[in-house]
Amino acid sequence: MNETLIVFGTRYGATTEACAEIQKILEREFKLHVEIWDLKDYRACPDLSDFDNIIIGSGIEYGKWVENTEKYLKENKFTDKKVAIFISSSYAGEEDLYDYAKKNFLDKVLEKYPHVQPVAQAAFGGRIPKKELPNIADERLLGRLPEFQIDNRDWDKVRDWARELGNIFTQ
Ligand SMILES: Cc1cc2nc3c(=O)[nH]c(=O)nc-3n(C[C@H](O)[C@H](O)[C@H](O)COP(=O)(O)O)c2cc1C
Structure with missing residues:
Protein backbone atom coordinates (compact mmCIF):
# COMPACT_ATOMS: atom_id res chain seq x y z
CA MET A 1 0.00 0.00 0.00
CA ASN A 2 1.27 3.47 -0.86
CA GLU A 3 -1.71 5.77 -0.58
CA THR A 4 -1.59 9.55 -0.68
CA LEU A 5 -4.11 12.03 0.68
CA ILE A 6 -4.10 15.72 -0.22
CA VAL A 7 -6.13 17.90 2.14
CA PHE A 8 -6.47 21.62 1.70
CA GLY A 9 -8.15 24.81 2.77
CA THR A 10 -8.96 27.57 0.31
CA ARG A 11 -10.90 30.82 0.18
CA TYR A 12 -10.59 31.70 -3.52
CA GLY A 13 -9.54 28.46 -5.22
CA ALA A 14 -5.81 28.99 -5.79
CA THR A 15 -4.84 26.26 -3.33
CA THR A 16 -7.33 23.89 -4.98
CA ILE A 36 -7.98 14.90 -2.51
CA TRP A 37 -10.19 16.56 0.10
CA ASP A 38 -11.38 20.11 0.76
CA LEU A 39 -11.30 20.57 4.54
CA LYS A 40 -14.33 22.83 4.47
CA ASP A 41 -16.03 19.46 4.88
CA TYR A 42 -13.85 18.62 7.88
CA ARG A 43 -15.77 15.84 9.55
CA ALA A 44 -16.18 13.65 6.49
CA CYS A 45 -12.46 13.79 5.66
CA PRO A 46 -11.06 10.35 4.72
CA ASP A 47 -9.55 8.44 7.65
CA LEU A 48 -5.86 9.12 8.07
CA SER A 49 -5.13 5.49 8.85
CA ASP A 50 -5.80 4.59 5.21
CA PHE A 51 -2.87 6.71 3.98
CA ASP A 52 0.93 6.70 4.06
CA ASN A 53 1.54 10.18 2.66
CA ILE A 54 -0.36 13.33 3.57
CA ILE A 55 -0.04 16.65 1.74
CA ILE A 56 -1.56 19.63 3.51
CA GLY A 57 -2.09 22.94 1.70
CA SER A 58 -3.56 26.23 2.86
CA GLY A 59 -4.26 29.62 1.35
CA ILE A 60 -3.20 32.66 3.39
CA GLU A 61 -5.44 35.60 4.17
CA TYR A 62 -4.34 38.46 6.43
CA GLY A 63 -1.47 36.24 7.50
CA LYS A 64 -3.71 33.34 8.53
CA TRP A 65 -4.24 29.78 7.37
CA VAL A 66 -7.75 28.61 6.58
CA GLU A 67 -9.06 27.71 10.02
CA ASN A 68 -9.94 24.06 9.36
CA THR A 69 -6.56 23.41 7.80
CA GLU A 70 -4.67 24.58 10.86
CA LYS A 71 -7.12 22.58 12.95
CA TYR A 72 -6.18 19.51 10.90
CA LEU A 73 -2.49 20.04 11.76
CA LYS A 74 -3.35 20.47 15.40
CA GLU A 75 -5.70 17.52 15.79
CA ASN A 76 -3.83 14.75 13.98
CA LYS A 77 -0.76 12.87 15.13
CA PHE A 78 0.60 11.74 11.72
CA THR A 79 2.60 8.94 13.37
CA ASP A 80 4.51 6.97 10.69
CA LYS A 81 3.16 9.22 7.93
CA LYS A 82 5.16 11.22 5.43
CA VAL A 83 3.70 14.71 5.74
CA ALA A 84 4.30 17.52 3.25
CA ILE A 85 3.02 21.05 3.71
CA PHE A 86 2.53 24.05 1.47
CA ILE A 87 0.94 27.46 1.49
CA SER A 88 -0.50 29.58 -1.31
CA SER A 89 0.41 33.18 -0.50
CA SER A 90 0.73 36.22 -2.73
CA TYR A 91 3.65 37.47 -0.66
CA ALA A 92 5.50 34.21 -1.29
CA GLY A 93 5.23 34.85 -5.03
CA GLU A 94 7.22 38.12 -4.73
CA ALA A 101 6.01 34.86 3.93
CA LYS A 102 7.94 31.63 4.53
CA LYS A 103 8.91 32.68 8.05
CA ASN A 104 5.60 34.15 9.18
CA PHE A 105 3.01 32.06 7.35
CA LEU A 106 4.77 28.69 7.31
CA ASP A 107 7.68 28.33 9.78
CA LYS A 108 5.86 30.06 12.64
CA VAL A 109 2.73 27.96 12.16
CA LEU A 110 4.76 24.75 12.13
CA GLU A 111 6.56 25.82 15.31
CA LYS A 112 3.20 25.71 17.06
CA TYR A 113 2.78 22.02 16.16
CA PRO A 114 6.13 20.31 16.83
CA HIS A 115 4.47 16.89 16.53
CA VAL A 116 4.23 17.61 12.78
CA GLN A 117 7.63 16.93 11.21
CA PRO A 118 7.23 17.47 7.47
CA VAL A 119 9.41 15.65 4.95
CA ALA A 120 8.96 18.65 2.63
CA GLN A 121 7.46 22.10 2.72
CA ALA A 122 6.86 24.90 0.22
CA ALA A 123 5.58 28.46 0.03
CA PHE A 124 4.00 29.14 -3.36
CA GLY A 125 2.73 32.36 -4.85
CA GLY A 126 -0.97 33.02 -5.07
CA ARG A 127 -3.82 34.53 -6.98
CA ILE A 128 -6.14 37.30 -5.84
CA PRO A 129 -9.38 37.53 -7.81
CA LYS A 130 -10.10 41.07 -8.88
CA LYS A 131 -13.38 41.18 -6.98
CA GLU A 132 -11.29 40.92 -3.82
CA LEU A 133 -9.42 44.07 -4.73
CA PRO A 134 -11.87 46.71 -3.60
CA ASN A 135 -11.44 50.44 -4.19
CA ILE A 136 -8.95 49.97 -6.98
CA ALA A 137 -11.26 51.21 -9.64
CA ASP A 138 -14.92 51.56 -10.34
CA GLU A 139 -16.89 48.83 -12.06
CA ARG A 140 -16.39 50.30 -15.53
CA LEU A 141 -12.65 49.91 -15.25
CA LEU A 142 -12.73 46.64 -13.32
CA GLY A 143 -14.77 45.15 -16.13
CA ARG A 144 -11.84 45.63 -18.52
CA LEU A 145 -9.20 44.03 -16.36
CA PRO A 146 -8.26 40.40 -16.91
CA GLU A 147 -10.28 37.88 -14.94
CA PHE A 148 -7.64 37.53 -12.26
CA GLN A 149 -5.88 40.69 -11.31
CA ILE A 150 -2.89 39.39 -9.40
CA ASP A 151 -1.49 35.97 -10.15
CA ASN A 152 2.11 35.36 -9.11
CA ARG A 153 1.97 31.58 -9.00
CA ASP A 154 4.98 29.77 -10.47
CA TRP A 155 3.67 26.51 -11.90
CA ASP A 156 7.15 25.14 -12.56
CA LYS A 157 7.88 25.50 -8.85
CA VAL A 158 4.66 23.64 -7.98
CA ARG A 159 5.49 20.86 -10.45
CA ASP A 160 9.09 20.55 -9.26
CA TRP A 161 7.87 20.24 -5.69
CA ALA A 162 5.34 17.59 -6.72
CA ARG A 163 8.20 15.59 -8.31
CA GLU A 164 10.28 16.00 -5.14
CA LEU A 165 7.32 14.55 -3.21
CA GLY A 166 6.89 11.75 -5.73
CA ASN A 167 10.51 10.73 -5.15
CA ILE A 168 10.18 10.89 -1.36
CA PHE A 169 6.89 8.98 -1.33
CA THR A 170 8.18 6.18 -3.56
CA GLN A 171 11.53 5.72 -1.77
C1 LIG B 1 -8.49 39.77 1.61
C2 LIG B 1 -7.19 39.11 1.27
C3 LIG B 1 -6.15 39.12 2.19
C4 LIG B 1 -4.92 38.53 1.85
N1 LIG B 1 -3.90 38.53 2.76
C5 LIG B 1 -2.70 37.99 2.42
C6 LIG B 1 -1.61 38.01 3.33
O1 LIG B 1 -1.71 38.48 4.47
N2 LIG B 1 -0.45 37.45 2.94
C7 LIG B 1 -0.29 36.88 1.69
O2 LIG B 1 0.78 36.39 1.38
N3 LIG B 1 -1.32 36.85 0.82
C8 LIG B 1 -2.50 37.38 1.15
N4 LIG B 1 -3.55 37.34 0.27
C9 LIG B 1 -3.35 36.65 -1.01
C10 LIG B 1 -3.69 35.16 -0.89
O3 LIG B 1 -2.75 34.53 -0.09
C11 LIG B 1 -3.71 34.51 -2.25
O4 LIG B 1 -4.79 35.06 -2.94
C12 LIG B 1 -3.83 33.00 -2.16
O5 LIG B 1 -3.50 32.44 -3.41
C13 LIG B 1 -5.19 32.60 -1.71
O6 LIG B 1 -5.33 31.20 -1.72
P1 LIG B 1 -6.78 30.57 -1.87
O7 LIG B 1 -7.35 31.07 -3.19
O8 LIG B 1 -6.57 29.10 -1.91
O9 LIG B 1 -7.57 31.01 -0.70
C14 LIG B 1 -4.75 37.92 0.58
C15 LIG B 1 -5.82 37.91 -0.32
C16 LIG B 1 -7.03 38.49 0.01
C17 LIG B 1 -8.14 38.46 -0.98
Whole structure:
Protein backbone atom coordinates (compact mmCIF):
# COMPACT_ATOMS: atom_id res chain seq x y z
CA MET A 1 0.00 0.00 0.00
CA ASN A 2 1.27 3.47 -0.86
CA GLU A 3 -1.71 5.77 -0.58
CA THR A 4 -1.59 9.55 -0.68
CA LEU A 5 -4.11 12.03 0.68
CA ILE A 6 -4.10 15.72 -0.22
CA VAL A 7 -6.13 17.90 2.14
CA PHE A 8 -6.47 21.62 1.70
CA GLY A 9 -8.15 24.81 2.77
CA THR A 10 -8.96 27.57 0.31
CA ARG A 11 -10.90 30.82 0.18
CA TYR A 12 -10.59 31.70 -3.52
CA GLY A 13 -9.54 28.46 -5.22
CA ALA A 14 -5.81 28.99 -5.79
CA THR A 15 -4.84 26.26 -3.33
CA THR A 16 -7.33 23.89 -4.98
CA GLU A 17 -5.59 24.35 -8.32
CA ALA A 18 -2.16 23.73 -6.82
CA CYS A 19 -3.47 20.52 -5.23
CA ALA A 20 -4.92 19.37 -8.55
CA GLU A 21 -1.57 19.92 -10.29
CA ILE A 22 0.30 18.02 -7.57
CA GLN A 23 -2.21 15.18 -7.75
CA LYS A 24 -1.83 14.96 -11.53
CA ILE A 25 1.95 14.64 -11.34
CA LEU A 26 1.90 12.07 -8.54
CA GLU A 27 -0.61 9.94 -10.44
CA ARG A 28 0.81 10.26 -13.95
CA GLU A 29 4.53 10.28 -13.26
CA PHE A 30 4.75 8.26 -10.06
CA LYS A 31 1.70 6.01 -10.49
CA LEU A 32 0.56 6.83 -6.98
CA HIS A 33 -3.05 6.64 -5.94
CA VAL A 34 -4.10 10.04 -4.64
CA GLU A 35 -7.25 11.22 -2.90
CA ILE A 36 -7.98 14.90 -2.51
CA TRP A 37 -10.19 16.56 0.10
CA ASP A 38 -11.38 20.11 0.76
CA LEU A 39 -11.30 20.57 4.54
CA LYS A 40 -14.33 22.83 4.47
CA ASP A 41 -16.03 19.46 4.88
CA TYR A 42 -13.85 18.62 7.88
CA ARG A 43 -15.77 15.84 9.55
CA ALA A 44 -16.18 13.65 6.49
CA CYS A 45 -12.46 13.79 5.66
CA PRO A 46 -11.06 10.35 4.72
CA ASP A 47 -9.55 8.44 7.65
CA LEU A 48 -5.86 9.12 8.07
CA SER A 49 -5.13 5.49 8.85
CA ASP A 50 -5.80 4.59 5.21
CA PHE A 51 -2.87 6.71 3.98
CA ASP A 52 0.93 6.70 4.06
CA ASN A 53 1.54 10.18 2.66
CA ILE A 54 -0.36 13.33 3.57
CA ILE A 55 -0.04 16.65 1.74
CA ILE A 56 -1.56 19.63 3.51
CA GLY A 57 -2.09 22.94 1.70
CA SER A 58 -3.56 26.23 2.86
CA GLY A 59 -4.26 29.62 1.35
CA ILE A 60 -3.20 32.66 3.39
CA GLU A 61 -5.44 35.60 4.17
CA TYR A 62 -4.34 38.46 6.43
CA GLY A 63 -1.47 36.24 7.50
CA LYS A 64 -3.71 33.34 8.53
CA TRP A 65 -4.24 29.78 7.37
CA VAL A 66 -7.75 28.61 6.58
CA GLU A 67 -9.06 27.71 10.02
CA ASN A 68 -9.94 24.06 9.36
CA THR A 69 -6.56 23.41 7.80
CA GLU A 70 -4.67 24.58 10.86
CA LYS A 71 -7.12 22.58 12.95
CA TYR A 72 -6.18 19.51 10.90
CA LEU A 73 -2.49 20.04 11.76
CA LYS A 74 -3.35 20.47 15.40
CA GLU A 75 -5.70 17.52 15.79
CA ASN A 76 -3.83 14.75 13.98
CA LYS A 77 -0.76 12.87 15.13
CA PHE A 78 0.60 11.74 11.72
CA THR A 79 2.60 8.94 13.37
CA ASP A 80 4.51 6.97 10.69
CA LYS A 81 3.16 9.22 7.93
CA LYS A 82 5.16 11.22 5.43
CA VAL A 83 3.70 14.71 5.74
CA ALA A 84 4.30 17.52 3.25
CA ILE A 85 3.02 21.05 3.71
CA PHE A 86 2.53 24.05 1.47
CA ILE A 87 0.94 27.46 1.49
CA SER A 88 -0.50 29.58 -1.31
CA SER A 89 0.41 33.18 -0.50
CA SER A 90 0.73 36.22 -2.73
CA TYR A 91 3.65 37.47 -0.66
CA ALA A 92 5.50 34.21 -1.29
CA GLY A 93 5.23 34.85 -5.03
CA GLU A 94 7.22 38.12 -4.73
CA GLU A 95 11.00 37.82 -4.56
CA ASP A 96 11.41 40.51 -1.90
CA LEU A 97 8.56 39.20 0.28
CA TYR A 98 9.23 35.47 -0.02
CA ASP A 99 11.38 35.18 3.12
CA TYR A 100 8.83 37.12 5.14
CA ALA A 101 6.01 34.86 3.93
CA LYS A 102 7.94 31.63 4.53
CA LYS A 103 8.91 32.68 8.05
CA ASN A 104 5.60 34.15 9.18
CA PHE A 105 3.01 32.06 7.35
CA LEU A 106 4.77 28.69 7.31
CA ASP A 107 7.68 28.33 9.78
CA LYS A 108 5.86 30.06 12.64
CA VAL A 109 2.73 27.96 12.16
CA LEU A 110 4.76 24.75 12.13
CA GLU A 111 6.56 25.82 15.31
CA LYS A 112 3.20 25.71 17.06
CA TYR A 113 2.78 22.02 16.16
CA PRO A 114 6.13 20.31 16.83
CA HIS A 115 4.47 16.89 16.53
CA VAL A 116 4.23 17.61 12.78
CA GLN A 117 7.63 16.93 11.21
CA PRO A 118 7.23 17.47 7.47
CA VAL A 119 9.41 15.65 4.95
CA ALA A 120 8.96 18.65 2.63
CA GLN A 121 7.46 22.10 2.72
CA ALA A 122 6.86 24.90 0.22
CA ALA A 123 5.58 28.46 0.03
CA PHE A 124 4.00 29.14 -3.36
CA GLY A 125 2.73 32.36 -4.85
CA GLY A 126 -0.97 33.02 -5.07
CA ARG A 127 -3.82 34.53 -6.98
CA ILE A 128 -6.14 37.30 -5.84
CA PRO A 129 -9.38 37.53 -7.81
CA LYS A 130 -10.10 41.07 -8.88
CA LYS A 131 -13.38 41.18 -6.98
CA GLU A 132 -11.29 40.92 -3.82
CA LEU A 133 -9.42 44.07 -4.73
CA PRO A 134 -11.87 46.71 -3.60
CA ASN A 135 -11.44 50.44 -4.19
CA ILE A 136 -8.95 49.97 -6.98
CA ALA A 137 -11.26 51.21 -9.64
CA ASP A 138 -14.92 51.56 -10.34
CA GLU A 139 -16.89 48.83 -12.06
CA ARG A 140 -16.39 50.30 -15.53
CA LEU A 141 -12.65 49.91 -15.25
CA LEU A 142 -12.73 46.64 -13.32
CA GLY A 143 -14.77 45.15 -16.13
CA ARG A 144 -11.84 45.63 -18.52
CA LEU A 145 -9.20 44.03 -16.36
CA PRO A 146 -8.26 40.40 -16.91
CA GLU A 147 -10.28 37.88 -14.94
CA PHE A 148 -7.64 37.53 -12.26
CA GLN A 149 -5.88 40.69 -11.31
CA ILE A 150 -2.89 39.39 -9.40
CA ASP A 151 -1.49 35.97 -10.15
CA ASN A 152 2.11 35.36 -9.11
CA ARG A 153 1.97 31.58 -9.00
CA ASP A 154 4.98 29.77 -10.47
CA TRP A 155 3.67 26.51 -11.90
CA ASP A 156 7.15 25.14 -12.56
CA LYS A 157 7.88 25.50 -8.85
CA VAL A 158 4.66 23.64 -7.98
CA ARG A 159 5.49 20.86 -10.45
CA ASP A 160 9.09 20.55 -9.26
CA TRP A 161 7.87 20.24 -5.69
CA ALA A 162 5.34 17.59 -6.72
CA ARG A 163 8.20 15.59 -8.31
CA GLU A 164 10.28 16.00 -5.14
CA LEU A 165 7.32 14.55 -3.21
CA GLY A 166 6.89 11.75 -5.73
CA ASN A 167 10.51 10.73 -5.15
CA ILE A 168 10.18 10.89 -1.36
CA PHE A 169 6.89 8.98 -1.33
CA THR A 170 8.18 6.18 -3.56
CA GLN A 171 11.53 5.72 -1.77
C1 LIG B 1 -8.49 39.77 1.61
C2 LIG B 1 -7.19 39.11 1.27
C3 LIG B 1 -6.15 39.12 2.19
C4 LIG B 1 -4.92 38.53 1.85
N1 LIG B 1 -3.90 38.53 2.76
C5 LIG B 1 -2.70 37.99 2.42
C6 LIG B 1 -1.61 38.01 3.33
O1 LIG B 1 -1.71 38.48 4.47
N2 LIG B 1 -0.45 37.45 2.94
C7 LIG B 1 -0.29 36.88 1.69
O2 LIG B 1 0.78 36.39 1.38
N3 LIG B 1 -1.32 36.85 0.82
C8 LIG B 1 -2.50 37.38 1.15
N4 LIG B 1 -3.55 37.34 0.27
C9 LIG B 1 -3.35 36.65 -1.01
C10 LIG B 1 -3.69 35.16 -0.89
O3 LIG B 1 -2.75 34.53 -0.09
C11 LIG B 1 -3.71 34.51 -2.25
O4 LIG B 1 -4.79 35.06 -2.94
C12 LIG B 1 -3.83 33.00 -2.16
O5 LIG B 1 -3.50 32.44 -3.41
C13 LIG B 1 -5.19 32.60 -1.71
O6 LIG B 1 -5.33 31.20 -1.72
P1 LIG B 1 -6.78 30.57 -1.87
O7 LIG B 1 -7.35 31.07 -3.19
O8 LIG B 1 -6.57 29.10 -1.91
O9 LIG B 1 -7.57 31.01 -0.70
C14 LIG B 1 -4.75 37.92 0.58
C15 LIG B 1 -5.82 37.91 -0.32
C16 LIG B 1 -7.03 38.49 0.01
C17 LIG B 1 -8.14 38.46 -0.98
